[in-house]
Amino acid sequence: MSSVTLDSAVASHGPTWHVASRLLHNRSFVIGAGLVLTIALLAVFASGLAPFDPLRNSFRTRLRPPDATYWFGTDHFGRDILSRVLFGARISLTIGLLTALATGIAGTLIGATAGFFRSLDNPVMRLMDALMAFPAILLAIAVAAVLGASVPNVIIALAIATTPHTARIVRASVLVVREHEFVEAARALGATELRILFRHVLPNALGPLIVRLTYVFATAILAEAALSFIGLGPPPPAPSFGSIIAQGRDFIAEAPWVTIFPGLAIIVSVLGLNLLGDGLRDVLDPRMRT
């Protein structure tokens, strides 16, 4: 795109339109957004789309391979895997989304505190370093185990494991933004420190945070699956991607479809989020481009 059209676009439509237009011209973003939107819609309309009740046991339809009736086959309780994957998307995406939100809030508060109030920087960030010294997945497993397996506890565990890195990213952008002249201008106008932080610094430090949270969403879906595999995910019988895989594992030789399809669903969701993140990064945070 030539700079002339870009400039005129900015002049006539403002910066939001400018970012949106660049995103829509980014291939990663468009493909990623398409995949994520598709999975999200399937999850939202799962009850209408699922051919069967995902919890309905039926001994007669036990371990059926994929056919015209059961597209993804059935598990050892005779439950339809396609229906379970559709409903599983609900729980897995909800956990991913809420983890990203929780991490976003905690990471912003902690990172902004460290970056903006300089005397708190050292103690706060050393604490984050210490949390980061534990392998993230192990930290999540330990917290989930200690708190007990439930959807909220999985979210808490994953948020604790992903917050330190997020805080570090927010802190880094706050450190850059706070040196800008408009911050000094706001201070000269008599704005309080908190107002400067929330009205001027944080909105301008938002780009890298949004990119990071997209990746946290993706990581959380993978980590939920790993937690379920260990037996610390959302408790049965409600399906999540991970719990379907975990239950299918015992029948892997006779009924591999129980394990294969939820795994593919994870790949599509995580791939979509990663592409979305790459696209957002290219546009919102060009310094981090890889």
Place this chain on the structure above:
Amino acid sequence: MARFLTKRLAGAFIVLVLVSLMSFAIIWLVPGDPTAAFLDTSATPEQVARLRHELGLDQPLIIQMLDWYGRILHGDLGQSILLKRSVTAALLERLPVTLSLTSVALTLALLIGVSAGIVAAVNHNRWPDQVVMTAALFGLSVPDFWLGIMLILLLAVQFDVFPTGGYVPLGEDPLGWLESIVMPAITLAVIQVGFIARMTRASMLEVLSQDFIRTADAKGLTRTDIMLRHGLPNALVPVLTVAGIVAGSLLGGAVIIEQVFSIPGVGRLIIGGILSRDYPVIQGGLLFLAVIYLGVNLAVDILYAAIDPRVRLE
């Protein structure tokens, strides 16, 4: 360099103190009495009291903490409730298993990831670049434990090339060791291959746009010479910094992968401890892995500062 070292070591020490405090404090996250999770409801008050005494929970918090620090400074991580043996001994016994798994995975990840990254950068925006980047993205999006199960299904159950799981020590039977380690190491490496390939490509592209590359080109060096002598060595320096992150992810990944392939390593010990609420194993295992991670990162940072003088001055 001396100033950099002092500063870095002091930082590492503070983090170490915090890490050991957190490992100790995890027992206090448990809602209610930690012993309740371990003993069933039929336990007599005497049994509860004995376990509380064994765990030191009948002491004031400050005494428990001093006791914890006193012990870990001597390398004593306490007694496992379930295994009835020293946590330190159990961890050390399983360490070679986890190290052999992670080091094979690390070697694979570096070899494949760096080569793929170079191929992508050298062919920037042409088809090999796109193939590598797409593959790397898939690598980052596959659940590792699921990939492990798929490999078992394909290579062990269907074609019987490798065993479905278990571990053979290297010293006992080198060929058996290789057979037992190939699938878990590949599984563990896949995510890191994607990560390292993307890093190497970005770093290489950055270096290739520098003036000294243009100079090398102008003085008539061949393309291969420019890439191998001027491009690659400079591009690998930032890749080294992520080695610490990679080491952390491998340790974390190994915890899950050991579970998939029934490998008796540190990760399986800790997961076992976590699932049976064997607190000394949880506390000791967390601290153990965190210390390894901190050590690796400290080494990487010092190495990085030794190679790249700009780091020291920051």
